[in-house]
Amino acid sequence: MTRRSVLAGGAATALAGTGLLAGCGTGVAPPPGRSDRRPGERVTLNFWSWVPGIAASVDLWNKRNPDVQVHLDTIIPGGSGGYAKLHAAVHTGGAPDLAQIEYHILPAFMLDGGLLDLTGYGIGKYEHLFVPWQWRQGVFDERVRTVPQASGPMAMFYRADLFAKWGIEVPKTWPQYRDAAAKVRKADPNAYIMAFPPANSAYQTGLAWQAGAHWFTARGQSWRIDMTDPGSTRMCDYWDELLHEKLILAEQDMQSGWFAQLQRGQIVSWVGPQWGDALLMGNAAGTAGKWRVALMPQWDSSHPAAANWGGSSTAVMANSQYPEEAMRFAVWLNTNLDSVNLLIKGGYGWPALDNAYHRTILDRPNKFFGGQRYNEIFAAADKQIDDSWMWLPTTASTLDHLNASIAGAVNSGGRLVDALRTAQRQTVDDLRAKGLKASGPGKER
């Protein structure tokens, strides 16, 4: 608590605005490699998270580490307001020691100066424990800024019973998926192979990722935004066609109406993330045993690629008074097998722990998927993810722009690639509004 009062003074003088405070965020961090904890002193770390079931892991840590207690504050999910709370806390110096931050939001907290540089605390010795691409999601300018927790490799959930009944082979390529979509329409006029969410741009981002896009890249000190590359364009044209021919349903996913259609067999597949398994089991319990999982349909079967949807980390915040202890907890939380198994039970996603599939309870047959060891598929998918994907300090607004422009295109029958172009222009503006340098795919403007 003394940390709070010390910081309160600093924060009050710096209350002038975001920019000044961003500088301050890094200023309050103690010199690397040092912690304020005296040997034998009992300390409490504050941890903000919303991950279901994470309390069990925290309890386990607390039982095993009486001197370094972790106080878990369950906050609302980041996108629903949790990040707003955390940003505000960073600005006023009241951030917790540790916080749940998704990969695509990490750069926004870089901008705030909210993330502690863990490099000086010896985080390097833990690198080999993690999935390499997930590790790199938390590395900025060669400094390690977070401890990776989980990702969301994508694969295809499908109703094996209905596919068999309607004589549909499990599609391996996107053209085959299109044919399968047409067969579903013919077999049951109320059924669709999938719902294409017009305002869930994390989904389309994943599809572009699979198609080989690199929407956001760095050129020196400037961001380069290219959302209409050949891969993204091909992906967009493909979905344009399916939408225009009404082979798929334009409808928001993961909401009550969509769940009802899953229950009734009116939506018979979902190209979704691994953490979607819990959503299906929880919201379509009546269809247990009828689902299977297969790899995502491919653009080029000779170069199989998967996509990723979502991913999260345990970040040590810059103003933590006990950074070493906080880092030790974050590493333990995400690599200790007991903890990881508890987190898997809660449905936290695909572990950032390397080779987790064979070492954890992921390697088990599941009744909901007809006894399939379905995580095997996600383990394979995880290996096919293009690991060079980068996120922006303004990813949240880009996803908002995409939601609006894609929904507009779907409503008006416009082209999806034009929606991406609109979002691309807006993204360049967003970055410039943050005082950063950015350009579109063309020449510097």
Added chain:
Amino acid sequence: MATTKRRRLSPGIWFLAPFCLFFLLFFVLPIGYALYQSLFRTERTGLYGELGTHQVFAGFGNYAKVFAEGAFVQSVLRVLGYAVVQVPVMIVLATVLALLLDAASARGVRFFRSAFFLPYGVPGVIASILWGFLYTPGISPLVSIGGHLGLTPDFLGPNTVLWSIANIVTWQFAGYNMLVIIAQLKAVPGDLMEASRIDGANAWQAIWHIKLPLIRPAIVLATVFTIIGSLQLFTEPLVLQPLTANVTSTYTPNIAAYADAFSNNNYNYAAAEAVLLALIAAILSFGFLRLVGGRRRG
């Protein structure tokens, strides 16, 4: 002289002090802070501002950008269009309900008054979730009944969702506005009504010539509330957002400011939006008051 004056003043000051303190602290100060913030912008070097971050004076730059980007202007036009329909519907409905309950022949007045007022007791978020279920195809009885009748109601479509929101708001607040008007109706002197009856006025004439002119202040008040409420539309569209692609992050001015402040973390820009919205609400509310006030004087 001086001492008596001070003695007379001091108790009043103490009564006023708590209000003034909180008014300053939670009203004037935040508005001043928002004004201040709206005049700055941030300049950064490096990909993440790691090489330097400065707050620089932007003048009215943020305001210029709000107008240039257009999304906020569009959201204002959207809620204005909404208000043009919603305000009259709300006020007419509230007035009619109030007059019905006030009518001499009304039965079950207490029951209906509570029933009409009840939706106001349901928090906005809950009301929106509730209506959200009634709007969602696949689980909504309304949609499936419509389907059986050969209709395909789409409550969440690009051109309909605004009116679905208007419906939620009307459902919630018509009863409240009705109560404001009823309170004023109760204050209509009985002898006035008696006199009108003796003079041979029928119920319609009594409403038109006595009740409506006398409840005019209550109607004006309810109208101002509704205008401000329309501009500040926030909860209902935000709750419906996950259900439909047609409520964007710049759907209403408040949602746009919220997204810019808390999702895009651009406080300066959001402050400019908030200040503009407050200005528009003030202009419309005072404009309306002046309009009706002027007519009264005329």
